[in-house]
């Protein structure tokens with residue numbers, strides 16, 4: 636799973652002095668990163684919406700990397716948003732695919748800092764000019780992160796800056812962006828979201844051993860599900876054996892909604908999960924193929940790199 640997705644919106648990255656430096660530094664630093672260079676992928680501006688949406692669904696942190704053009708994003712990146720943030724993907728009744736993901740705007744600006752204020756020749760602050768993008772994030776349910784940007788990034792030989800100056804600023808921009816991304820990846824909400832994804836991927840396989848589940852359960856786990864109430868690791872194993880006798884492996888758990896809230900020393904995780912599965916004919920579900928929607932509430936703690944579930948409650952949605 637690619638945690639960090641970077642969309643490069645520069646229309647001609649080969650000719651870039653600064654965005655190129657930033658992207659190279661990011662790629663060298665992060666192992667789990669996908670960079671999608673729009674000018675190389677779509678020289679004719681024909682965006683592959685399915686491929687872009689698939690990359691977004693996998694990501695936890697989405698970075699838009701671009702040069703500031705006419706107080707906004709370059710046309711290629713605007714086209715990417717127009718095509719990819721579609722109805723029932725980014726907004727609309729079923730448009731929850733970007734919900735909860737972090738959006739980081741990372742961009743380079745030609746004009747100096749002092750020009751972006753009411754008395755300067757650019758009049759408005761950068762934050763004011765970014766409002767349409769900020770609202771785009773809100774409509775899609777994304778977490779709009781404080782943007783990372785750098786002024787005085789234009790290089791015209793003998794007129795504006797030296798190449799060494801803009802490249803040095805680009806490297807320091809990349810350092811700040813790295814720190815911002817690392818903070819986000821380590822944020823408890825993101826760690827728990829990733830854990831939930833891995834947890835259900837395990838459940839899809841229904842392995843014979845319960846070890847990969849019990850190592851995340853506290854010794855006194857309280858487990859309540861439509862099958863009954865169970866406690867401790869033995870209780871979990873009893874529940875799991877009922878599940879194993881009912882559902883065939885290779886089932887599919889879709890995480891339709893996830894919300895993580897801090898409650899004192901713990902986190903409350905509220906989930907809506909859709910289970911698509913085939914059942915055994917000798918089970919209580921008599922071989923039916925089921926499509927079941929459940930609400931789940933977990934109580935989770937984080938300790939260093941360790942995630943532990945203390946309470947697990949499943950309720951079918953009627």
Ligand SMILES: Cc1cc2nc3c(=O)[nH]c(=O)nc-3n(C[C@H](O)[C@H](O)[C@H](O)COP(=O)(O)O)c2cc1C
Nearest residue numbers: 651652653654702703704705706743744745746789
């Ligand atoms: C078409 C175009 C529009 C631009 N518009 C702005 C602008 O509105 N404000 C600004 O400060 N700089 C503007 N610039 C300067 C760019 O932001 C600057 O050249 C860029 O950030 C440098 O990135 P690069 O080295 O990766 O190409 C513009 C440049 C171009 C080519």
